[in-house]
Amino acid sequence: MRKQDNRVQIGAWWMLAVLLTLYTLSFVDRIVISMLVDPIKQTLGLSDVDMGIVIGPGFGVAYCIFGYIFGLAADRLSRRHVIYGGVTLWSLSAGLSGLAGNFIGLLGFRAGVGAGEAALTPAAYSLITDRFPHRRLTTAMAIYQMGAKLGASVAFAVGGISIAFATTLQHQNWPVIGTMEPWQIALGLTGLPGAALALLVYTFHEPVRDATIKEKADRAPLLQFMRAERQALLPMAIGFASIAITMYSLTSWTPTYMSRQFDWHPAQYGPALSVISLLGAGSMIVKGMIVDWLYGRGIRDAHLRFFTWLLAATTPLGAVAFFIRDPWVFLVVYAIMQVVALQFVVFMGATLQLLVPPELRGQITGLFLGFFTLLGLGAGPTFTALLTDYLFRDEAKLGYSLAVTTCLTIPLAWLSLRAALAPVNAAFDRRDAAAGSVT
Template identity: 40%
Template sequence: MRNQNRSLASIWDNIEPWWMVLVLLMFYVMSILDRLALNMLVVPIQKEMGFTDVQMSLIIGPAFAIAHGLFAFPLGWACDRLSRRKVLFGGFAVWSAATVCAGLSKTFPSLFASRVVVGAAEASLMPAAYSMIADRVPRHRMTTAMSIFGMGPKLGNAFAFGVGGWVIAYTASVGTMAFPVVGEMSAWRSALILLGAPGVLLALLVFTFREPIRRGMNGLTERAKAVTEQVGEIKFKDYIKQRKLLYGLLLLGFSCTTVAALASLSWVPTYITRHFGLTPKEYAPALSILYAVGACTMLLKGIIIDWMYKRGYQDAHIRFYAFILVLALPAIGVAFTTDDFKVFVIAYAALDVILLNSVFYVSATIQLMAPTHLRGRVMGMFILVVGTLAPTLSPPLVAYITEHVFEDQAKLGYSLISVSATSVILAIIVLGISLRYLRPELQRVSDENEAKRKEAEAAEAAEANAKPATA
């Protein structure tokens, strides 16, 4: 019986890391669903509430983004110090409940506030997930695990336009729906309630796997851990200060790519309705398939980057991304000028594959570059800057150009071209410059790790040789 239990435990030890990755992927998908559901409901919300494009852009952009960015660093700190499972459980449950509250909102401030809570709570996901993957998945499988988790935004987009689109279409066909306590709700309100409520229970899945042991902290006493963490907190400022130019370039470059990605992601549903005259029920299946296919390319990208890395390109993640960004420019031009919906879908699919998920490239680079005890905070710093700057600027900027430069809602496509193309060009330039500083930094980290490995092997050999002499 004991041998059987040990065998089962051994099997679970091999399966558990990948089960954890799949659960985290599901959380990522649900976060994108809760984030994008409102984007598909802009038109019915405007009809009922009378909001302008600028007001809606503030709700789908800054309301979420500023809170997401401001809470990223403190939640990254929490993930470096506390149980990451508990941090993530609280975040998932809260952002799901806030999505339900968005459906109950009666005024602009209340809808804005619900999006603030969604943004703040979702800031728990990235630091917790990447930290747990880095500590639990074997090193030689790291890129594969990161690629699987990195499929989250694309699968989330597919899920949002597939399942989310179906829920929105269903509630629209039914009209008003009655719910316990709150009573009858209009279609868009019902959709948000139905999409947000399951997350409160799904959050419990985080307890189906163990809290990963932090690499580098095994065997330390509680006092030693406390000292190590305190030193890590002090060194964080010095670490960033010594590499301020490199991190500054990476932050600026990925802010630009995120501006371009969010410009299209935030306004494409509205653009399709205005330009092609299609409803969510009509265009959602096409976008769902588009995003699902895009998700599969994450694994292909991971294979290509691994191939480059094995051939000596330690900066493979950023180098590869900077290269494919060039291809985004013609895709932007075609997608937002064509009058053929099929051509739009093909061009937008190419744009989606290129721009999303940019966080995969920078997070993988952070795992290679940042010290173990600082990863949560470094990731939090990126979310704070990129996650605040890009979403705060992107949707309102597109709306402002549409209303005040072109002065025509039908010219939303030209606004999307202006914002996306300019951002991509800046990103190509900035990320290209960052490679000059990234390569020597990664080489330095690699040399340090190799020196530590040799030192550890020498210490083990010395200890082994000393034992016979002692005996």
């Protein structure tokens, strides 16, 4: 019996490793383009606002729309098939983005990246929740969410190398395509390999769903549940969307900020940002273990409560970071913000998996991911660009725009999530009461 349990456990960890790999890949494709803003602008004749739309709404709107669609599919269909289709779609879209010849073409390809990436996390959360006990759920999800930071690290490291390598090929005459700019080659090098890696999803067995859950999924009252738990879900949605605005704005514009403010090139800032991302990835496991320990000691809202503590600790840093004129001091402060507070999805995801009935998890997760991505990635980079172009009217004042964005959104996130604590606990009470009445 113990031998069988060990096999199951090994299978669960392998599944988690595959999901982590694919999630890491998704952030590589999501972030590399932020290292190529200025050369893309020069080639296609775009503005900061144009690039903000491409990086933000171009990705975020598609992610929001397809988040629910793929979440529904994850509740009813094979989650491995859903993930495979999504990874293939975003990888091809990311790799072919280099063929875009104008704003509309680039926008369309980025929408394809957003649509494909929307398939991964709802299905991944569902798989992880089925394979790991609640006492280890946050740690398992933290390992999965490491992909965001690992992806950023790989993007900054490999992206810089790819850009340098692509520069040596810019005069190469390619069949059918002709010559290509370095940024076009770099997007192909980092994007297209994902279509092959998507096959990894078929190297693990999908957990068998309970027949009653499948039946409930076909008639699950989504709107009824959302209305009943709106006092918990609404402030959570606002809070996580607010911090997403900060996270995506910083992720999208910090490379450009370092280029403009400190005159650093990708080969200089790439390794530094890569190290910061690796530190953030490692910290996620520690934070996941802390939350699991708190949850095990009876603090049922530990996921939200612990995150609000982190937000309170880092709020002052957001007010001063972009007024620092020494690049190394800036990197230290930026690293503290990234490592401590700007990794929030694991706290949201674990709370939802514990709060939401199994037959609705994919849909609710997809809606939440779509909402915070639409406002975070959709509005965040564009809002920052609008401040730069129309309020400060100076590209050199990008740091001011990032400071304003940060100082507005982090306090709002803290207030919203603190307001969610009592309703979340009440929702847990109703869940436990319903489970007790069934047994």
